Amino acid sequence: MRTTFQVLEVVAPGPGARWAERIWLTVPKRPWLPKTPVAVSAGEPFTVAVRSSTVRGTVWGVEGPFVYLVHGWGGVARQLDAFVEPLLAAGYRVVSFDAPGHGTSTESLAGPGRSTLPEFSESLSAVVDRFGEAHAVIAHSFGAAAVVLAILDGLPVGRLAAVAPMSDPIGFSYEFAKMLGFKERILTRFLRILENRVGTSMDRFDIPLRMRSEDLSGLPPLLIVHDLGDREVEVANGDRLAALWPGAEFDPWTSLGHFRILTDPDVVRKVAAFSSVPRTLPVP
Numbered sequence: 411m412r413t414t415f416q417v418l419e420v421v422a423p424g425p426g427a428r429w430a431e432r433i434w435l436t437v438p439k440r441p442w443l444p445k446t447p448v449a450v451s452a453g454e455p456f457t458v459a460v461r462s463s464t465v466r467g468t469v470w471g472v473e474g475p476f477v478y479l480v481h482g483w484g485g486v487a488r489q490l491d492a493f494v495e496p497l498l499a500a501g502y503r504v505v506s507f508d509a510p511g512h513g514t515s516t517e518s519l520a521g522p523g524r525s526t527l528p529e530f531s532e533s534l535s536a537v538v539d540r541f542g543e544a545h546a547v548i549a550h551s552f553g554a555a556a557v558v559l560a561i562l563d564g565l566p567v568g569r570l571a572a573v574a575p576m577s578d579p580i581g582f583s584y585e586f587a588k589m590l591g592f593k594e595r596i597l598t599r600f601l602r603i604l605e606n607r608v609g610t611s612m613d614r615f616d617i618p619l620r621m622r623s624e625d626l627s628g629l630p631p632l633l634i635v636h637d638l639g640d641r642e643v644e645v646a647n648g649d650r651l652a653a654l655w656p657g658a659e660f661d662p663w664t665s666l667g668h669f670r671i672l673t674d675p676d677v678v679r680k681v682a683a684f685s686s687v688p689r690t691l692p693v694p
Contacts, residue, residue, distance in 0.1 A: 412591030427599030435524040438484035467507025475545035479506035482551030486513035496682035530556030546685035577651035642668035
């Protein structure tokens, strides 16, 4: 594949860019799930429409503020099940869902087996519109990037816990190009194709750029939990987001990797405790 992309870089960057986009948007077929499934009580299924997709999810609880769970790229809602019962016990309602092109939700605007970053953000916004304001959001990996973008676009969120967050999805395109073996001619066209597909400039998804240039005074408290040896999303991502986000708390862990960190009892307790801190109202 690398050799083919190197040739296309020289002789046919257009087809190379279209091929790169297909790879970029393709969702892995087998999401990671814990070897021992996490037991959760029965919730109520729901659906919401997001562009051309039907997003399917589950809501638990009958009263209390809402905490939303957002999985990562190639993931499914069930990966965050470990947070459900602790949040219910703390008096919160919990909502999780599969993003377009993932799990039980239908295909995304990019077609079967694919998805896009904007649809992750739009799915969270649509689900919040359906149920109510987010007291907190717990998000994993690519899903954390989608939540950060939703917040920067104006979605009210009381608290954000980002587990192994990707902090620079556009910057990752350069690593993607390096991995596949193409350079500037394909990369420039590849990013232009993505812009045409989602209907907006790639700058809208450049988290570091936006956080350096926009008003950050209204950002919610942020907890970042990241494993120092994460091989999927390097811990530098968590460090970078912590440096950009005023008042962020960065909590490093070891020996948990990118996925087991979602079910580790100590991590779950810390994240659930952070997410269930009661909102303090300003003194009149």
